[in-house]
Amino acid sequence: MAGSVLRVARRQLSQRGGSGAPILLRQMFEPVSCTYTYLLGDRESREAVLIDPVLETAPRDAQLIKELGLRLLYAVNTHCHADHITGSGLLRSLLPGCQSVISRLSGAQADLHIEDGDSIRFGRFALETRASPGHTPGCVTFVLNDHSMAFTGDALLIRGCGRTDFQQGCAKTLYHSVHEKIFTLPGDCLIYPAHDYHGFTVSTVEEERTLNPRLTRSCEEFVKIMDNLNLPKPQQIDFAVPANMRCGVQTLPPA
Ligand SMILES: N[C@@H](CCC(=O)N[C@@H](CCS)C(=O)NCC(=O)O)C(=O)O
Numbered sequence: 001m002a003g004s005v006l007r008v009a010r011r012q013l014s015q016r017g018g019s020g021a022p023i024l025l026r027q028m029f030e031p032v033s034c035t036y037t038y039l040l041g042d043r044e045s046r047e048a049v050l051i052d053p054v055l056e057t058a059p060r061d062a063q064l065i066k067e068l069g070l071r072l073l074y075a076v077n078t079h080c081h082a083d084h085i086t087g088s089g090l091l092r093s094l095l096p097g098c099q100s101v102i103s104r105l106s107g108a109q110a111d112l113h114i115e116d117g118d119s120i121r122f123g124r125f126a127l128e129t130r131a132s133p134g135h136t137p138g139c140v141t142f143v144l145n146d147h148s149m150a151f152t153g154d155a156l157l158i159r160g161c162g163r164t165d166f167q168q169g170c171a172k173t174l175y176h177s178v179h180e181k182i183f184t185l186p187g188d189c190l191i192y193p194a195h196d197y198h199g200f201t202v203s204t205v206e207e208e209r210t211l212n213p214r215l216t217r218s219c220e221e222f223v224k225i226m227d228n229l230n231l232p233k234p235q236q237i238d239f240a241v242p243a244n245m246r247c248g249v250q251t252l253p254p255a
């Protein structure tokens with residue numbers, strides 16, 4: 001009895017932000033590319049960040065941010081997306097004060113370039129940047145500072161992972177990224193991916209560590225699986241990648 005009460009108390013604590021205060025979290029969906037955009041905010045300071053916005057749904061996101069009385073500091077990208085145009089360039093115009101963010105290794109334009117170990121602060125919270133290359137060389141995973149949730153982009157999907165057959169992808173690199181940068185997080189750490197094609201919304205480190213059909217295999221077997229996915233290329237790749245190298249807009253005016 002005492003043990004179960006303690007476990008519940010621990011879980012409640014871990015679902016709060018690093019400061020002990022509850023974080024504001026919204027998961028939003030863009031149905032054409034099946035992309036999840038995440039809004040995280042500090043209820044006290046009203047500072048917020050948006051992860052992986054999509055061009056077409058950026059006006060929706062901006063409206064929600066205004067309705068909730070939040071101040072968007074950063075529109076961040078987990079990587080240079082191949083299947084949709086990022087909304088980060090449009091959001092910095094719609095919400096003055098917002099800065100676009102992407103990893104330096106992506107080679108893409110943005111107001112701020114981040115690297116492994118960098119923190120993105122908003123109010124009492126912070127997102128730690130963990131380089132998780134393999135799907136692309138510049139992929140990063142964002143981990144809330146209390147390690148209660150991770151935003152894995154396309155490195156780790158629910159029961160899957162990002163493909164490695166374009167944008168200088170590398171299956172062996174992805175395998176090591178997931179095992180070393182994501183599977184080392186606490187088992188009850190929530191996994192929020194950039195996409196889902198099967199109707200799932202969230203997973204945990206423990207679930208993926210034990211049930212992911214690709215990443216529970218050896219590295220050698222994983223590479224074979226990834227070499228034989230034979231997926232059609234994303235419909236928007238030919239114009240999305242060049243656009244995303246420019247933050248999703250033609251020119252990047254001053255922030
Ligand atoms: N049909 C979609 C593209 C689907 C796709 O290729 N998804 C990528 C992630 C976005 S770059 C992926 O890595 N998929 C892995 C998988 O196992 O499905 C479209 O045309 O946009």
Ligand SMILES: [Fe+2]
Pocket residue numbers: 079080081082083135154162
């Ligand atoms: Fe991707």
